[in-house]
Amino acid sequence: MTFPYARTFDEVLAYVKKRRCVCRSTRTEIPNPAGERVLIGGVYGVRYDFYCVKCARLREFTFRSTDPAADEPPAPSVIGLVRSTAEAHLFMDLHECEICAEDEFDRRVDAVTVHGELCSRYTGACAECGNPREFTFRLPEETLIPDPEEPSFGGERPSELLDAGEWLAVADAIAACTPADPAGLDAEERLLAHYEYLKAAAVVAEARKFVAYGAEVVSPQALWSSTGRAVHHADPGRFDRRQLERAENVFRDLAVAFGD
Structure with a gap:
């Protein structure tokens, strides 16, 4: 170019x-x-x-x-605190190549120090056009140990990478791509759907973390992305604490239905 x-x-x-x-x-x-x-x-x-x-x-x-x-390569730009490997990969999945809009790239991760802070840097070439991709995240003091049977993206604190609306958009995408009825599915397909609904429940739980202590709804000021604001504009009621809890429970019930 x-x-x-x-x-x-x-x-x-x-x-x-x-x-x-x-x-x-x-x-x-x-x-x-x-x-x-x-x-x-x-x-x-x-x-x-x-x-x-x-x-x-x-x-x-x-x-x-x-x-x-x-x-000369510029100093790495730190995007923010990443609470888990799962959150890092989800963030990268949601940010497409600026050249061709492909989201896949062969990801190599290295530990680096930026301004005295330990970070993880993911690099690789876009799978479609070869454009170099790079994401650098600040690492937490304590590492979240993933549970292969229970998806999780972070601890009690809200995400610094994705706002509540973006998390709900991810939940919508998972629901749209996952069967709603286990009938007719083989064991492998049911297990995959079971895990996807558990992941959707974990994603909604991430959105719920943005409800401040003593509040009942996510504050619009906590929505910093265009995607998050668009989801909120389309249906502000989804950001009510009780609605978020209800949505999370629905996904968990679906996971149980596919796990039986």
């Missing part, structure tokens, strides 16, 4: 000024003139977010610098 070179920020501005927005305006504003170091297609560069003054449309431009330091 080829990006234009820019030796100075003035060259960046000159390049952008020659490219009109869809509204035909060339007037732009940029909140962060320093840009953001990125790795796309094996090429390190700097991405700038410009906003059209006329229509407020976001316009992204990525440049490769002639500065030799620009070809």
Whole structure:
């Protein structure tokens, strides 16, 4: 993948000024003139977010610098605290390749230290286009030991990676892909559905952790993702503590039905 070179920020501005927005305006504003170091297609560069003054449309431009330091790998960017391996893989599954939208990549994990904190870094090439993928998470002080028969994503504290609405979206996806009736399924298929419904129950339990002590509902301020806010907008009642408990119990009852 080829990006234009820019030796100075003035060259960046000159390049952008020659490219009109869809509204035909060339007037732009940029909140962060320093840009953001990125790795796309094996090429390190700097991405700038410009906003059209006329229509407020976001316009992204990525440049490769002639500065030799620009070809050095940037320091890992820590996404947040990951409470378990299962949560790390779920987060990566939900964040597709920025080039081709594929979510699969051959994941290698290494322990690294970032700013004095122990982290896990997952790296690998996108299975579809080969784009390098990288996720770095801060590790907890205590490691959650997974139970192969009881899915779990973390301890008592809420997730820092996924908000309550995102957890409910995951539960919806699991329910949509799992049979609702064990009739006609062989033993292996029933066991798989049993585990998937246990996982869905654990996912809803993660959403329930966002109900603050003494409260009855998840606060809208705790929904920081566009997915989470969309789920809340579609049905705010789902974020009631009792509704979350009811949904979790429904999934557990389904798991029992497929386990019999």
